[in-house]
Amino acid sequence: MSKILVTGGLGFIGSHTVVELQNEGYDVVIIDDLSNSTIDVLDKITSITGIKPDYFNIDLKVKSSVQDFFKNNKIDGIIHFAASKAVGESVQKPLEYYENNIGSLVYLLQEMKATNVNNFIFSSSCTVYGQADELPITEDAPIKPAESPYGNTKQIGEEIIKDSTKVSDIKAIALRYFNPVGAHPSTKIGELPIGVPQNLIPFVTQTAARIREQLSVFGSDYETPDGTAVRDYIHVVDLAKAHIVALQRLLKNKNKSNFEVFNIGTGKGNSVLEVIKAFEKVTGKKLNYKLVDRRPGDITAAYADTTLATKELGWKPELTLEDALLSAWKWQETL
Structure with missing residues (x-):
């Protein structure tokens, strides 16, 4: 069977995708520099699947390290998760985000071209749409000026990949996902950010577990039914499975162009207050939560039209928001 490199494979989405692979x-094969993950995830993956993946602690910002890896390892495809991913933090640290998210992508693509590795799945984001004019958001929605440096790195990343596919044999799929939440049903892997969580659900579960005193709800004056921001929350296991079918599409040469994009979400928007009530x-x-001012970089509402992913990939989500929230809580209880 094909050998697949998963960068950021010990992170939240990466680890779940490794299990599904x-x-x-x-x-x-996993590359992860442990900047937002921990090495014990490797053992937890192994305990779920019974197979220990090969693992390399490599900083993808170091070009020579990337070259050495490709020199010594024969792979058939890459799923690229490794990136900094917090919208709010990216506003505070733009240069770190550009260096990490763009530099590592360029080095990977250069080595793919040099070593004739032609299958690439890119972890993209609905942030590329900015505040869309119409909801739900289709893949044809215009790419607006990014609301944050993080969103901009995903826009630029897609452009770099698209340009690369025009002048090489690389075939790529960018999966634009909405808001991944939840944990594996084994409760062995889940979302555990280092430090204060930047995403809603880990903050919710840590507040429920009394690790955090209070949950801040950023913005209560949005033009939404209850004034709080609306997002499309997709279970991480459903999201991981989308990567597998996208990869298989490339490996079997079923892609219709050398660069394709698909929205991965549930097609349903939920406000922050709706998520709190569901939890x-x-x-x-x-x-214990309080309504506070908006965060810079946040948009009002985003949820996906997933028609294309269903039609072309044969993929659709199977798990609900309630499934995801309960699994996230069960995971929190094991910590």
Whole structure:
């Protein structure tokens, strides 16, 4: 079976995707510099699948390290997660985000071209759309000026990949995902950011567990039914499975162009207050939260039209927001 490199494979989405790849029989190699993950995730993946993936602690910003890896390892495709990913933090640290998210991508693509590795799945984001004019958002929606440096790195990343596919044999799919949440049903892997969480759900679960005193809801004056921002929350296991079918599309040469994009979401938007209420309902835990000012870089509402992914990839989400919230809480309880 094909050997697949997963960069950022010990992170939240990466680790779940590694599990799904191994479940499908793929030979997996992980690169992760542990900047937002921990090495014990490797053992947890192994305990779920019974197979220990090869692992390399490599900083992809170091070009010579990337070259050495490709020199010494034969791979058939790459799923590229390794990137800094917090919208708010990117506003505060733009140069770090550009260096990490763009530099590492360029070095990977250069070595793919040099070593004739032609299958590439890119972890993109609905942030490329900015505040879309119409909801739900289709893949044809215009790419607006980014609201944050993080969003801009995803826009630029897609452009770099698209340009690369025009002058090489590289075939690529960018999966523009909406808001990944939840944890593996084994409760062995889940979302555990280092330091204070930048995403909603880990902050929700840590508040319920009394690790955090209070949950801040950023913005209560948006033009939404309850004034809080609306997002499309997709279970991480559904999202991981989307990467597998996208990869198979490339490996079997089923792609219709050398660069394709697909939205990966549920097609349903939920406000922050709706998420809080749903969490309280499925767990029986009351959350201490307060409404505070908006965060820079945040948009009002985003949820996906996933028609294209269903038609072309044969993929659709199977798990609900309530499934995701309950799994996230069960994962939190193991920590």
